[in-house]
Amino acid sequence: MNARLLASVTFLLLSCGACLAAPAPPAPAEASSAAARLRDSALAGTQAFEFVRSLTTEVGPRSAGSPGDAAAVAWATAKLEALGFANVHAEKVTVPHWERGRNEGAILAPWPQRVALTALGGSAATPPSGLDAEVVGVATLDDLKKLDPGKAKGKIVFVWNRMERFRDGSGYRTAVAVRGTGAAEAAKLGAVGLLIRSVGTDSNRLPHTGSMQLDKGVPPVPAAAISGPDSDVLEQELRSGQAVRFHLDLETKTFPDAESANVIGEIPGRGAPGEIVLLGGHLDSWDLGTGAIDDGAGCAIVVEAARRIGRLPEGERPRRTIRVVLFANEEFGLSGAKAYALAHEKELPSHVLAGEADFGSGRVYRVGTRIAPSALPAFKTLAEVVAPLGIEIDPANDAEGGADISPLAPAGVPVVSFDQDGTTYFDVHHSANDTADKIDPKDLDQAVAAWSALIYSVAASDVKLGPAPAPKEPE
Numbered sequence: 001m002n003a004r005l006l007a008s009v010t011f012l013l014l015s016c017g018a019c020l021a022a023p024a025p026p027a028p029a030e031a032s033s034a035a036a037r038l039r040d041s042a043l044a045g046t047q048a049f050e051f052v053r054s055l056t057t058e059v060g061p062r063s064a065g066s067p068g069d070a071a072a073v074a075w076a077t078a079k080l081e082a083l084g085f086a087n088v089h090a091e092k093v094t095v096p097h098w099e100r101g102r103n104e105g106a107i108l109a110p111w112p113q114r115v116a117l118t119a120l121g122g123s124a125a126t127p128p129s130g131l132d133a134e135v136v137g138v139a140t141l142d143d144l145k146k147l148d149p150g151k152a153k154g155k156i157v158f159v160w161n162r163m164e165r166f167r168d169g170s171g172y173r174t175a176v177a178v179r180g181t182g183a184a185e186a187a188k189l190g191a192v193g194l195l196i197r198s199v200g201t202d203s204n205r206l207p208h209t210g211s212m213q214l215d216k217g218v219p220p221v222p223a224a225a226i227s228g229p230d231s232d233v234l235e236q237e238l239r240s241g242q243a244v245r246f247h248l249d250l251e252t253k254t255f256p257d258a259e260s261a262n263v264i265g266e267i268p269g270r271g272a273p274g275e276i277v278l279l280g281g282h283l284d285s286w287d288l289g290t291g292a293i294d295d296g297a298g299c300a301i302v303v304e305a306a307r308r309i310g311r312l313p314e315g316e317r318p319r320r321t322i323r324v325v326l327f328a329n330e331e332f333g334l335s336g337a338k339a340y341a342l343a344h345e346k347e348l349p350s351h352v353l354a355g356e357a358d359f360g361s362g363r364v365y366r367v368g369t370r371i372a373p374s375a376l377p378a379f380k381t382l383a384e385v386v387a388p389l390g391i392e393i394d395p396a397n398d399a400e401g402g403a404d405i406s407p408l409a410p411a412g413v414p415v416v417s418f419d420q421d422g423t424t425y426f427d428v429h430h431s432a433n434d435t436a437d438k439i440d441p442k443d444l445d446q447a448v449a450a451w452s453a454l455i456y457s458v459a460a461s462d463v464k465l466g467p468a469p470a471p472k473e474p475e
Contacts, residue, residue, distance in 0.1 A: 356402025
């Protein structure tokens with residue numbers, strides 16, 4: 001046999017061997033059938049609620065940098081390994097570490113009453129004996145910005161803006177602005193503290209916390225959220241026209257930055273393992289509750305969806321890799337999301353789709369995208385599998401995909417949003433009421449059905465969805 005013929009035979013043998021090692025991906029009809037089975041079997045029951053129960057019981061609160069955070073990383077790593085994920089590992093992330101201690105408050109005059117409040121994340125502490133000062137009230141953040149410094153200096157500013165309830169949670173975008181920048185604006189005016197009406201839609205005396213921002217060069221002031229019913233009382237006392245005095249006592253502490261991690265596991269693709277479909281949730285939570293809906297439920301949805309796809313028969317496994325990322329520190333600055341984007345920068349062009357579950361445990365009613373406009377017809381065909389779940393496709397093509405997905409935008413990574421019913425989400429979000437009993441397991445199963453069916457359809461296909469257009473500028 002001459003050298004040229006030998007080389008040709010060798011090439012053919014190697015090619016056949018490669019074909020045997022990498023079976024062809026499922027045909028479109030087979031993929032559609034597998035996606036439908038994933039959808040229907042999830043409706044019959046999943047392990048998603050058990051995931052949340054385990055996380056909230058065995059770990060509990062897990063604010064960034066805390067012992068609970070470290071315990072969550074260890075728990076999640078072991079859990080993904082036990083569930084059969086491949087390439088399970090933790091990628092180190094540096095996170096801030098702030099903790100609350102004693103948080104108390106009371107109206108001193110004209111009519112004394114104790115109130116339920118909690119420090120905002122990142123708040124400065126009051127003096128050890130607390131802070132007594134007169135209160136000046138305004139309705140909105142814009143009113144605070146326009147307030148005469150002479151009226152605010154040496155006083156505690158109270159902003160009583162109410163959050164509106166909507167299915168899509170859109171009232172949060174408007175109401176949360178004062179939590180983010182109110183303390184800095186009050187400090188610029190010479191105020192000694194900030195109180196805000198709790199950013200939530202409930203009527204419980206369980207205030208909602210959340211992160212706040214500090215401006216460089218502006219000394220931070222103590223800042224707290226007051227429960228809705230207590231905010232009503234404080235507002236009425238201010239409307240009486242009499243001088244209102246308040247006692248604020250916040251024991252908080254800021255520690256040096258700490259080490260946490262993004263926890264990652266994969267369902268490797270059979271035909272194109274280098275093409276990645278990213279499913280995200282965030283592992284951290286606030287300290288008041290146990291982080292069941294924010295974001296234990298989201299982590300459960302994406303982990304269970306991927307796990308179920310990974311259990312399909314070999315011939316139906318998707319051609320693309322499904323990567324689950326449980327992000328560190330979403331609540332206090334997206335540390336994990338930024339670290340992932342940096343660590344995987346060279347790999348981002350191979351991310352064919354990304355989405356995060358971070359809106360509780362409600363049923364999915366709509367799917368949104370931000371993908372290449374030319375890919376919309378193909379995506380809509382793939383998404384037909386979720387129509388029996390009562391899910392519509394948002395035609396706007398301007399989805400955000402989730403906070404932890406946002407650092408991927410400069411690379412043009414296509415995104416998907418599974419919009420869940422958030423009518424009651426902000427009743428418990430960031431509060432002591434965020435516990436597993438608030439979850440309806442059947443609603444969680446429906447979300448798993450939606451994620452598993454549609455994500456499988458994308459991962460089993462060769463449809464190109466990117467590059468995505470740039471996201472809209474925030475309002």
